[in-house]
Amino acid sequence: MKFCSNCATEIEVKIPEGDSLPRHTCPACDTIYYHNPKIVAGCLPVYGDKVLLCKRAIEPRVGYWTLPAGYMENGESTEEAALRETLEEANATVNLLSLYTLTSITHVNQVQFIYLADLPEPKFSSSSESLEVKLFSEEEIPWDDLAFKTIHNALKFYFSDRKEGQFPLREVTLRGN
């Protein structure tokens, strides 16, 4: 951030009065710019004994497999964001069952919500965001070709919890790759 988006003056980085952290501030119009973590919302869609994964068509990690998920938009709930992303990335309509993994990823300033979801019919397809969309049994999961640690964790939790038949909320903090 170099210029004030309100008045185009060059930005200064300083600790505002009453604050404790350096912020991007405008010396002309006094606007203070706060940068906060973003929410990524998605789901783990289950059909029978299989889960739905998407092969990423977009950087980062093009060609690696992920769960359908993406940035939450203004004006929506976390559930709506998860449903929208699943539709956009996998052309799939799911029913969200419960919030399943909640991960603070401190080094990239993200908080990721993954809902456990029921895919009622095996209807899905690739999209502008996914090169391929496919159902995988536990034995078929491409563990070495997963896009992100959070996705690895969610799948590990799922196949473990499935044996118990219970899917408690899993809270994780990741502090590096």
Added chain:
Amino acid sequence: MKFCSNCATEIEVKIPEGDSLPRHTCPACDTIYYHNPKIVAGCLPVYGDKVLLCKRAIEPRVGYWTLPAGYMENGESTEEAALRETLEEANATVNLLSLYTLTSITHVNQVQFIYLADLPEPKFSSSSESLEVKLFSEEEIPWDDLAFKTIHNALKFYFSDRKEGQFPLREVTLRGN
């Protein structure tokens, strides 16, 4: 947002190629600005049969009572944000027990995390953010002077769940005041 914070050119609002929503975009350097919901994190501190509330010293809702909570910063986890805010607003150190209320507040683009917390000692005090900090029994809660609907909900859930001795995650979406 009027000017590009990268090159100070006047911003245009348009749907970028491959996107579906209008974004603030720079016609000169092609930077796209995304605006996403922010996370508010805090806790419901319990000491014996009482809960700790803070009387707000900062707008909005100065003079009204709230739970200690505030914007999550980059580089921290949701738990760390809740602990920091409790220290800043109430000068209190708590132990977080579990995530308790999770509220999407769509009209203000926020997702609020409130953790159930144990206040091990009755040590707390007012701060630059709180005019007064005080323990309240259920009978003493100033229901008509609470700052926000989310705080009202969290306290209602708490006193109801306390009768059962169980505090499941409560997920709510608020779409207006």
